Amino acid sequence: xxxxxxxxxxxxxxxxxxxxxxxxxxxxxxxxxxxxxxxxxxxxxxxxxxxxxxxxxxxxxxxxxxxxxxxxxxxxxxxxxxxxxxxxxxxxxxxxxxxxxxxxxxxxxxxxxxxxxxxxxxxxxxxxxxxxxxxxxxxxxxxxxxxxxxxxxxxxxxxxxxxxxxxxxxxxxxxxxxxxxxxxxxxxxxxxxxxxxxxxxxxxxxxxxxxxxxxxxxxxxxxxxxxxxxxxxxxxxxxxxxxxxxxxxxxxxxxxxxxxxxxxxxxxxxxxxxxxxxxxxxxxxxxxxxxxxxxxxxxxxxxxxxxxxxxxxxxxxxxxxxxxxxxxxxxxxxxxxxxxxxxxxxxxxxxxxxxxxxxxxxxxxxxxxxxxxxxxxxxxxxxxxxxxxxxxxxxxxxxxxxxxxxxxxxxxxxxxxxxxxxxxxxxxxxxxxxxxxxxxxxxxxxxxxxxxxxxxxxxxxxxxxxxxxxxxxxxxxxxxxxxxxxxxxxxxxxxxxxxxxxxxxxxxxxxxxxxxxxxxxxxxxxxxxxxxxxxxxxxxxxxxxxxxxxxxxxxxxxxxxxxxxxxxxxxxxxxxxxxxxxxxxxxxxxxxxxxxxxxxxxxxxxxxxxxxxxxxxxxxxxxxxxxxxxxxxxxxxxxxxxxxxxxxxxxxxxxxxxxx
Numbered sequence: 001x002x003x004x005x006x007x008x009x010x011x012x013x014x015x016x017x018x019x020x021x022x023x024x025x026x027x028x029x030x031x032x033x034x035x036x037x038x039x040x041x042x043x044x045x046x047x048x049x050x051x052x053x054x055x056x057x058x059x060x061x062x063x064x065x066x067x068x069x070x071x072x073x074x075x076x077x078x079x080x081x082x083x084x085x086x087x088x089x090x091x092x093x094x095x096x097x098x099x100x101x102x103x104x105x106x107x108x109x110x111x112x113x114x115x116x117x118x119x120x121x122x123x124x125x126x127x128x129x130x131x132x133x134x135x136x137x138x139x140x141x142x143x144x145x146x147x148x149x150x151x152x153x154x155x156x157x158x159x160x161x162x163x164x165x166x167x168x169x170x171x172x173x174x175x176x177x178x179x180x181x182x183x184x185x186x187x188x189x190x191x192x193x194x195x196x197x198x199x200x201x202x203x204x205x206x207x208x209x210x211x212x213x214x215x216x217x218x219x220x221x222x223x224x225x226x227x228x229x230x231x232x233x234x235x236x237x238x239x240x241x242x243x244x245x246x247x248x249x250x251x252x253x254x255x256x257x258x259x260x261x262x263x264x265x266x267x268x269x270x271x272x273x274x275x276x277x278x279x280x281x282x283x284x285x286x287x288x289x290x291x292x293x294x295x296x297x298x299x300x301x302x303x304x305x306x307x308x309x310x311x312x313x314x315x316x317x318x319x320x321x322x323x324x325x326x327x328x329x330x331x332x333x334x335x336x337x338x339x340x341x342x343x344x345x346x347x348x349x350x351x352x353x354x355x356x357x358x359x360x361x362x363x364x365x366x367x368x369x370x371x372x373x374x375x376x377x378x379x380x381x382x383x384x385x386x387x388x389x390x391x392x393x394x395x396x397x398x399x400x401x402x403x404x405x406x407x408x409x410x411x412x413x414x415x416x417x418x419x420x421x422x423x424x425x426x427x428x429x430x431x432x433x434x435x436x437x438x439x440x441x442x443x444x445x446x447x448x449x450x451x452x453x454x455x456x457x458x459x460x461x462x463x464x465x466x467x468x469x470x471x472x473x474x475x476x477x478x479x480x481x482x483x484x485x486x487x488x489x490x491x492x493x494x495x496x497x498x499x500x501x502x503x504x505x506x507x508x509x510x511x512x513x514x515x516x517x518x519x520x521x522x523x524x525x526x527x528x529x530x531x532x533x534x535x536x537x538x539x540x541x542x543x544x545x546x547x548x549x550x551x552x553x554x555x556x557x558x559x560x561x562x563x564x565x566x567x568x569x570x571x572x573x574x575x576x577x578x579x580x581x582x583x584x585x586x587x588x589x590x591x592x593x594x595x596x597x598x599x600x601x602x603x604x605x606x607x608x609x610x611x612x613x614x615x616x617x618x619x620x621x622x623x624x625x626x627x628x629x630x631x632x633x634x635x636x637x638x639x640x641x642x643x644x645x646x647x648x649x650x651x652x653x654x655x656x657x658x659x660x
Contacts (some may be wrong), residue, residue: 174300192441211240490539576656
């Protein structure tokens with residue numbers, strides 16, 4: 001709307017001069033008026049922090065007045081859309097137990113968003129440029145597959161940390177990862193991925209034996225020692241066939257010269273293998289990521305975290321370390337890109353205890369844009385953009401972004417895995433399978449994310465036995481993953497394995513009691529073709545997944561029509577309980593906005609009436625997709641007496657009465 005456009009214009013102007021208090025005030029006011037109180041508070045904190053840091057002054061009286069107008073509720077995880085709803089909810093609900101206060105240690109850190117907003121401006125221009133510069137997926141794939149078997153192949157083994165201080169493990173791991181990353185940018189090389197390199201931990205295994213085990217031509221290994229501002233690095237390139245060192249060197253340098261050491265190692269490896277670099281490869285490899293070594297240390301700490309989807313604490317630590325790196329060097333493109341990747345994971349996995357979904361998406365997009373503004377050839381930033389674009393249904397642009405990332409780092413298994421995922425979203429299953437195979441060859445350790453996309457592609461291609469084999473092994477790593485269990489149930493159903501279907505569905509319903517077909521139809525909204533979605537839903541139907549939560553079925557004659565629905569949401573207050581007995585209240589205003597509160601949730605959104613269906617869009621929930629259902633007269637419900645109505649939607653059963 002007009003307000004969104006005004007916010008965007010103010011942010012663009014602010015990116016050129018972040019000390020303009022009138023622009024900060026404008027953004028805070030507009031966000032407040034739209035009911036986005038959490039973001040308004042973040043903008044205030046960004047203004048306060050930059051004024052304190054750059055000018056050593058406090059915000060103006062006008063901005064402080066705006067801050068007070070936001071109210072204490074602005075610090076909650078999810079807030080009502082406007083002040084009227086917030087006030088009505090908090091003042092009128094006295095019978096519901098107070099929700100536990102969420103601990104949000106990152107709230108103050110969110111002020112960094114001010115430094116990210118400039119990046120949003122860069123995204124559109126860069127994407128428009130590369131849309132016409134990047135070859136289509138088929139062309140890029142053909143170019144890569146034609147040289148895969150002929151290129152020299154190598155693995156960079158973990159550099160051994162021989163420091164007296166054994167707290168430097170992440171430094172040695174960072175050196176190893178940086179070498180892998182830079183060598184992965186060389187199209188004339190085939191480089192084994194980070195995860196597989198890290199899995200080679202046997203000290204008795206020689207470089208030659210490791211290379212032979214992985215089926216590559218060469219291995220790079222070495223040691224690193226860090227002490228009192230100095231580093232000693234040894235490195236060698238070993239030929240697998242003979243076990244002889246093709247090249248070896250020792251470096252005694254200041255710690256701040258680490259990037260020069262890395263650059264020299266790369267140049268000698270490339271020269272020893274007689275590989276000619278393109279101008280782009282020379283440019284990207286020579287680029288120094290940061291001049292601030294402390295910032296690089298924090299970046300390595302973030303990268304060192306296990307960023308698996310089941311590890312929220314690792315994600316939290318990574319967020320904090322990336323933010324610290326950015327604070328120390330606001331021009332550190334890789335730190336922005338890393339932060340964007342973690343924020344995207346938080347958004348997609350809904351780790352709301354770390355960051356709200358809406359905030360995570362906004363920060364991911366903005367940080368990726370900032371990374372591209374600083375470094376237009378940053379592959380990870382393109383990966384992040386492609387994920388956001390794919391989830392939002394912009395499939396062709398997403399494929400372009402993901403393909404660009406692969407072109408920039410042709411040996412990066414993560415980039416190929418991401419492209420496979422984006423192609424899966426776009427319904428290009430055969431191309432997705434090609435990318436999966438490339439990623440598997442680059443990364444034989446087969447990390448969880450790669451096996452997930454491999455398994456889902458196999459299911460979509462109706463290779464059920466292959467899909468089951470992959471999903472069964474995945475259960476060892478993610479035993480309570482809904483994604484794994486729902487696909488397993490559908491695959492078993494198509495294979496006709498009734499007993500395994502029954503056991504798998506039972507486990508799924510234990511984890512997600514509301515499991516129903518409508519819920520999955522919404523989740524699959526922008527994934528693949530309609531045929532892909534229908535195939536998945538039909539598998540769940542055959543597995544016995546009910547159409548509505550808890551298998552609820554009600555008589556059509558008790559269903560409210562459109563006119564009755566309008567009267568119900570004009571209440572304006574619902575009071576009642578959920579299927580599991582949890583009390584709730586839900587307040588509606590005349591414009592269709594609502595605020596919902598229970599002992600564990602504070603939500604906001606808006607309602608839409610479509611025929612005799614009542615649909616809700618909850619801010620930051622299910623990627624802001626509508627959840628729809630029907631309202632019935634609560635006739636003779638023995639389990640929930642005393643309530644006039646029941647709202648049967650895809651995510652809940654709400655038994656309620658209307659007042660006000």
